[in-house]
Amino acid sequence: MKIASSLLLALLCTLMFGCNKKAPDAPSSANTATTASVTASSPNNANQEPTEAQREMAQKRALMDYATMEDQFINDPHGQWASSVKASSTFGDDNNASPSSSNSADNVKGGPDGNTWTNNHQDMGFDTVEVSYAKEVSATQVRIVFQNGEGVEAVSKIELQDSAGKWNTVWSGISEQKRDERGPRTWFVRNFDKPAFKTKAVKITIANNVQRGYKVIDALQLVGE
Ligand SMILES: [Ca+2]
DSSP states (O other): OOOHHHHHHHHHHHHHHHHHHHHHHHHHHHHHHHHHHHHHHHHHHHHTOHHHHHHHHHHHHHHHHHHHHHHHHHOOOEEOOOOOEEEEEOTTTTTOOOGGGGOGGGGGGGEEEEEEOOOOOSSSSSSEEEEEEEEEEEEEEEEEEEEETTTTTTEEEEEEEETTTTTEEEEEEEEOOOOOOSSEEEEEEOOOOOOOSEEEEEEEEEGGGHHHSOOEEEEEEEEEO
C-alpha cells in the first residue's frame, strides 16, 4: 500500500515537474534576450561619461554662475553696505593689547574688498556683529559675505532693530549653507517676511561650536526698499 502511494506520488511529481519545467523555459529565454540587449547597450552608456573637455566646460559654467550671482548682489539697487560695525570679540583682543587692524570689525564696512573681521573664538559661546546702515528700509533680506565660507555654517540668528531701538528676531535656527567652492567668498543669504517696521541696523549671531574655527566676515549687506 505504502509502495503504491509512493509510486503514485513519484508519478504525480514527474508529471507536475514535467509541466512546470516547460513554463519557466519561456520567460528564461526572454530574460536572456533582455540581458543580451543590456549588455549590447552598455558600451553606449560608457560613451556618455563626460570627456575632459566637457568637465572643464562644466567647471567654467559654474564659475560663470558664481560671477553672475555675485555681480547681482554687489550691484543690487536695493542693497546697502554697513556704515558702522560693532563686534562682540575680535581676534587677539584677550592679549592685553589692541587687536591688529587687519582683524578689526571696521573691515566689515562697505562692500566686499578682501579686508575682513575675525572673531576670537573657534568653538566657544556665541559672537555677535551689529551693523548700521545709512538709510532706513523695509528689509526683506540680509547677505553676509564670509571669506572662504569660514563661519557660514554657524550663523544662528538675524535681528533687525526698530525705530524704538528694540531688536526683533527675523530668523533663527541652524544654517543650511555650506562653503561655496566656486569662489573665494561664500554668501550667506537669508530671506524673511517684511516686518511692520523699518530698520537701519542688523545684528547677526554666530554659534561658534556649530562650525569650528575662526569666523571671517568681509561685508554685511541689508536689502530692502
Ligand atoms: Ca571688507
